[in-house]
Amino acid sequence: MPITPDRRHLQSRYDVVIVGAGPAGMAAALGARERGAEHVLLVDRETDPGGILLQCIHSGFGLHAFGEEVTGPEYAGRFLEQVLEQDVDVLTDAYVMDVTADRRVKLMSPRVGVHTVDAATVVLAMGARERTREAIRIPGDRPSGVMTAGFAQQLVNLEGYLPGRRAVILGSGDIGLIMARRLALEGVEVVGVFELLPQPSGLTRNVVQCLDDLDIPLHLSTTVIRIHGRDRVERVTVAPVDDDRRPIPEKAWDVDCDTLLLSIGLIPDAELARSLGAQLDPLTGGPVVSGTMETTLPGVFAAGNVVHVNDLADWVSREAQVAGEAAGALATGARRPDQDIRLIPGENVAYVVPHTIASDGTHTLSFRVRRPIHGPTVLRLGEIHRRKVRAVVPAEMVTMKVSPRILEGFRGDVLRVDAIAAEEVAR
Amino acid sequence: MSAGEHASRAGHVHDVVVIGGGVVGVTLARALSRYHLDVVLLERDEEVGFGVSKANSGIIHSGIHADPNTVKGALEWPGNVAWMTLRDELGFGLAQVGELLVALSEDELVSIERLHAQGQAKGVPGLERWDQQRVRRHQPNLSREVIAALWAPTAAVINPYEAVMLIAESAAHNGVEVATAEPVVAIDPPDPDGPIVLHTPARTLAAHYVVNAAGLYADEVAGMAGVGTFSITGRKGEEYLLDKRLAGLVTSIIFPCPTATSKGTLVTPTFDGTIMVGPTAEATDDKRDTATTPEGAKEVFAAARRLVPGIDERDVIAEFAGVRAVADTDDFVLGPTARRGFINAAGIQSPGLTAAPAIADHLVEVLREEGLQLTERDEFEPRVEYPVRFAVLPMEEQAALAERDPRFARLACRCELVTEAELVDAVDRGARTLDGIKFRTRAGMGRCQGAFCTWRCITLLADRRGVPIPRITKRGGDSWIVCDRDDADAAPPRPPVPATSPPAPAAVEVAGSPGAGS
Numbered sequence: 001m002p003i004t005p006d007r008r009h010l011q012s013r014y015d016v017v018i019v020g021a022g023p024a025g026m027a028a029a030l031g032a033r034e035r036g037a038e039h040v041l042l043v044d045r046e047t048d049p050g051g052i053l054l055q056c057i058h059s060g061f062g063l064h065a066f067g068e069e070v071t072g073p074e075y076a077g078r079f080l081e082q083v084l085e086q087d088v089d090v091l092t093d094a095y096v097m098d099v100t101a102d103r104r105v106k107l108m109s110p111r112v113g114v115h116t117v118d119a120a121t122v123v124l125a126m127g128a129r130e131r132t133r134e135a136i137r138i139p140g141d142r143p144s145g146v147m148t149a150g151f152a153q154q155l156v157n158l159e160g161y162l163p164g165r166r167a168v169i170l171g172s173g174d175i176g177l178i179m180a181r182r183l184a185l186e187g188v189e190v191v192g193v194f195e196l197l198p199q200p201s202g203l204t205r206n207v208v209q210c211l212d213d214l215d216i217p218l219h220l221s222t223t224v225i226r227i228h229g230r231d232r233v234e235r236v237t238v239a240p241v242d243d244d245r246r247p248i249p250e251k252a253w254d255v256d257c258d259t260l261l262l263s264i265g266l267i268p269d270a271e272l273a274r275s276l277g278a279q280l281d282p283l284t285g286g287p288v289v290s291g292t293m294e295t296t297l298p299g300v301f302a303a304g305n306v307v308h309v310n311d312l313a314d315w316v317s318r319e320a321q322v323a324g325e326a327a328g329a330l331a332t333g334a335r336r337p338d339q340d341i342r343l344i345p346g347e348n349v350a351y352v353v354p355h356t357i358a359s360d361g362t363h364t365l366s367f368r369v370r371r372p373i374h375g376p377t378v379l380r381l382g383e384i385h386r387r388k389v390r391a392v393v394p395a396e397m398v399t400m401k402v403s404p405r406i407l408e409g410f411r412g413d414v415l416r417v418d419a420i421a422a423e424e425v426a427r
Numbered sequence: 428m429s430a431g432e433h434a435s436r437a438g439h440v441h442d443v444v445v446i447g448g449g450v451v452g453v454t455l456a457r458a459l460s461r462y463h464l465d466v467v468l469l470e471r472d473e474e475v476g477f478g479v480s481k482a483n484s485g486i487i488h489s490g491i492h493a494d495p496n497t498v499k500g501a502l503e504w505p506g507n508v509a510w511m512t513l514r515d516e517l518g519f520g521l522a523q524v525g526e527l528l529v530a531l532s533e534d535e536l537v538s539i540e541r542l543h544a545q546g547q548a549k550g551v552p553g554l555e556r557w558d559q560q561r562v563r564r565h566q567p568n569l570s571r572e573v574i575a576a577l578w579a580p581t582a583a584v585i586n587p588y589e590a591v592m593l594i595a596e597s598a599a600h601n602g603v604e605v606a607t608a609e610p611v612v613a614i615d616p617p618d619p620d621g622p623i624v625l626h627t628p629a630r631t632l633a634a635h636y637v638v639n640a641a642g643l644y645a646d647e648v649a650g651m652a653g654v655g656t657f658s659i660t661g662r663k664g665e666e667y668l669l670d671k672r673l674a675g676l677v678t679s680i681i682f683p684c685p686t687a688t689s690k691g692t693l694v695t696p697t698f699d700g701t702i703m704v705g706p707t708a709e710a711t712d713d714k715r716d717t718a719t720t721p722e723g724a725k726e727v728f729a730a731a732r733r734l735v736p737g738i739d740e741r742d743v744i745a746e747f748a749g750v751r752a753v754a755d756t757d758d759f760v761l762g763p764t765a766r767r768g769f770i771n772a773a774g775i776q777s778p779g780l781t782a783a784p785a786i787a788d789h790l791v792e793v794l795r796e797e798g799l800q801l802t803e804r805d806e807f808e809p810r811v812e813y814p815v816r817f818a819v820l821p822m823e824e825q826a827a828l829a830e831r832d833p834r835f836a837r838l839a840c841r842c843e844l845v846t847e848a849e850l851v852d853a854v855d856r857g858a859r860t861l862d863g864i865k866f867r868t869r870a871g872m873g874r875c876q877g878a879f880c881t882w883r884c885i886t887l888l889a890d891r892r893g894v895p896i897p898r899i900t901k902r903g904g905d906s907w908i909v910c911d912r913d914d915a916d917a918a919p920p921r922p923p924v925p926a927t928s929p930p931a932p933a934a935v936e937v938a939g940s941p942g943a944g945s
């Protein structure tokens with residue numbers, strides 16, 4: 001089937017329909033095919049599959065998946081090649097408007113029209129969206145020139161335009177850091193990066209490579225408290241914050257700029273999951289999932305940034321492979337493994353995915369810490385398992401492998417996940 | 428239509444020039460389009476309705492509020508009635524949800540009684556005094572402190588920008604020249620035998636009659652005409668929109684009892700199903716000051732929570748402010764002036780949106796009295812084709828549209844489910860800016876605040892209007908959105924940055940929560 005076919009090429013019924021063809025969707029498609037699902041449909045609203053990776057033209061992808069660093073588009077390209085080899089139907093320029101609990105997928109696409117297909121199982125892989133000015137309520141004027149860092153990235157990397165000439169970046173998430181460098185290299189004056197928290201939100205390697213190497217100042221514990229400009233941004237007022245993250249207006253100062261980029265976090269794009277009635281986890285903003293990445297609605301799976309915001313695409317691919325395999329297996333008649341143990345975030349853990357696991361399964365738990373621990377840290381799974389790591393920071397997702405061997409003796413039904421400084425555990 | 432297409436013909440005298448394309452100017456222009464007249468509407472902004480008329484509470488008041496002995500009071504209720512006809516003809520969003528004016532204490536019962544009597548005297552139908560039980564049954568989420576209320580079923584909520592744009596479109600269909608991005612910059616001194624001569628940057632126009640509906644700047648325009656008899660000051664109002672999740676929290680407009688200067692903070696179920704709280708009423712020296720402030724938010728939420736305790740500032744999804752044009756007479760300044768043919772529609776403060784169609788009718792009569800010949804046109808067409816709203820159609824209709832035009836099957840805005848075909852239609856109907864598309868189609872109003880659709884809107888505007896991408900603006904003027912790469916190098920040197928240096932960031936220990944980011 002050609003990419004973006006017309007209606008004739010579409011089946012009326014699929015084993016697995018996957019919503020979103022980013023790294024999560026593509027890996028899920030491969031997983032489903034591996035488990036014998038015959039008819040797999042991968043849908044994306046953009047004209048090219050690849051998701052957010054297509055605008056990430058920097059390298060830094062694939063170290064885990066391929067053992068070498070490649071750019072975002074290269075990473076996506078490698079997966080797409082396999083997807084096409086595996087005879088997955090790929091429908092792009094197609095938006096999934098609705099999925100019902102009995103897994104009718106309603107979509108719209110210029111070549112297909114408004115159309116429904118039935119699916120034995122569905123994998124939600126819609127990714128995440130960026131938080132906006134409204135999410136953090138910056139007071140002041142409402143001029144043009146306030147935009148998310150991801151939008152600026154799209155402008156520069158895909159469309160060939162600049163977002164402005166003198167930029168302030170609020171938030172030190174990875175996208176903001178990467179855009180600071182990109183813009184600086186494009187000749188845009190990057191006045192500084194301002195971060196509310198006392199530590200950067202992005203990966204350390206990005207702080208070093210994107211800011212330090214280019215002498216772009218990073219102001220920690222500082223935020224933008226007002227935007228000025230009638231038509232276009234003219235300046236912003238920034239202020240340090242106190243221990244409770246409240247701005248201290250007496251210490252505020254103004255920064256001239258014509259652009260304010262916001263890199264203030266991503267939120268799972270889980271609207272479809274919500275309208276379907278899947279249970280959502282307020283800690284992640286994404287659906288609650290089992291060890292096979294199945295949501296609380298039977299036959300509806302989810303993977304990637306729609307479940308929780310990942311730091312690396314490689315983790316997304318791995319997690320989505322699990323979802324795809326399970327969706328494929330279920331569609332072809334396999335039994336659903338019992339998910340008998342519930343995981344809950346404990347000491348210094350912000351969330352844990354998946355939310356339940358099977359005591360006879362092998363799982364990779366993903367979680368983030370609340371506070372950095374700059375030294376040996378013990379990751380603890382209830383009383384049954386411990387692993388020591390060098391350090392943990394909120395910016396980097398932590399993973400932990402769990403096997404049936406570890407779970408063997410455990411008779412309870414809830415396990416807590418903690419991340420504690422090694423010295424405290426010793427005490 | 429651009430100024431160029433309508434290059435002024437030497438010696439040609441228009442019957443009426445309307446200055447200002449707010450709700451007052453466009454409803455007047457449309458009212459005049461019923462007659463055999465040559466009418467031009469001149470709007471300074473890139474599009475009509477970008478002044479106060481798009482930044483307000485969006486309420487068509489029940490008719491009870493304003494004192495009937497004032498001009499605004501006399502036109503409030505007739506305005507309400509006239510809006511219903513306009514809605515039937517043009518189809519914009521307007522829903523008669525009714526209002527509840529609530530009393531939180533015995534003292535406030537006086538206000539209720541006064542407004543009840545005032546409303547009855549003005550002929551407002553359906554008014555009822557409700558006791559506590561009835562109020563609770565009707566609006567269970569109101570404060571338990573509410574002891575009684577006045578129910579006024581005639582109050583409505585409206586999408587004001589949509590209304591203004593469709594009214595302007597209807598006027599244009601009926602022959603009015605609607606010229607945007609064309610401010611009146613000067614008016615020649617009176618010539619006893621000649622028409623009034625006005626200047627815009629693009630042309631010179633002559634007209635027998637000029638109506639000054641320039642909103643906040645009507646005092647300046649009157650000054651240009653040599654009849655600057657009044658002054659206008661700004662009174663800012665901040666408004667806050669809450670997440671759709673809260674839809675249904677209240678189903679009618681909730682009013683507190685009024686204070687001396689304002690109707691107070693209202694809780695409004697907007698036509699689009701969100702809850703809006705506001706406005707504040709703050710005098711401002713700067714008529715262009717539409718900034719929202721933490722103090723404004725604090726005031727609004729404190730007041731709103733007194734009415735509906737479940738309201739929480741954390742649910743804000745959008746905020747804006749508008750500036751009321753308050754004349755020094757504290758009333759509408761409506762009617763002829765010392766200069767023959769120059770007529771004011773100024774100082775249109777609240778309830779100006781409500782009163783607008785009645786203001787228009789009133790002005791038509793003023794013009795008639797001033798000697799304007801009014802002959803009705805048989806071919807007046809009251810309707811315009813209402814734009815398709817793909818998102819709200821049943822699936823069969825969506826499918827049929829997509830069959831006819833595949834652009835109905837291409838997504839443009841994901842939060843509000845707007846299709847490419849709807850964007851194209853908006854541009855063809857006169858959208859010239861990103862906000863113009865947004866207010867016509869809702870593209871960009873949702874959760875992602877345009878991160879997804881902005882680029883699609885920009886390219887479409889550029890394409891259909893034949894304008895380079897960097898010239899596309901958010902709302903005209905200097906509100907450009909992107910710039911060229913080369914431009915960045917060629918950019919003029921910027922003024923030096925003020926020498927204020929940042930105080931060294933305080934090193935504080937704060938527990939970071941992931942996802943909080945900033």
Ligand SMILES: Cc1cc2nc3c(=O)[nH]c(=O)nc-3n(C[C@H](O)[C@H](O)[C@H](O)COP(=O)(O)OP(=O)(O)OC[C@H]3O[C@@H](n4cnc5c(N)ncnc54)[C@H](O)[C@@H]3O)c2cc1C
Nearest residue numbers: 020022023024044045051052060096126127304305312313
């Ligand atoms: C700026 C930036 C820099 C990054 N840098 C790195 C890096 O250096 N190294 C690294 O490993 N990772 C990096 N990442 C992270 C990585 O890219 C993401 O974790 C990964 O792309 C998430 O994959 P996903 O498939 O879940 O979501 P996405 O890539 O966002 O894909 C979701 C897809 O779903 C589609 N979609 C959504 N809703 C619908 C619908 N209703 N119908 C049809 N289609 C739909 C979207 O169009 C999109 O194509 C970066 C991310 C960003 C944003």
Ligand SMILES: Cc1cc2nc3c(=O)[nH]c(=O)nc-3n(C[C@H](O)[C@H](O)[C@H](O)COP(=O)(O)OP(=O)(O)OC[C@H]3O[C@@H](n4cnc5c(N)ncnc54)[C@H](O)[C@@H]3O)c2cc1C
Nearest residue numbers: 447449451471478479480483484486611642664779780781
């Ligand atoms: C916060 C707030 C809430 C409100 N809520 C309500 C409500 O719920 N109900 C209600 O009835 N009323 C309400 N109002 C009042 C209502 O919005 C106004 O009375 C009404 O919109 C005024 O319309 P207008 O056409 O006079 O002004 P505007 O919409 O400001 O139009 C004037 C136009 O003139 C143009 N102009 C100015 N100078 C020139 C020039 N030299 N040449 C050409 N054009 C020029 C401007 O660009 C502008 O577009 C509210 C007001 C505010 C501020």
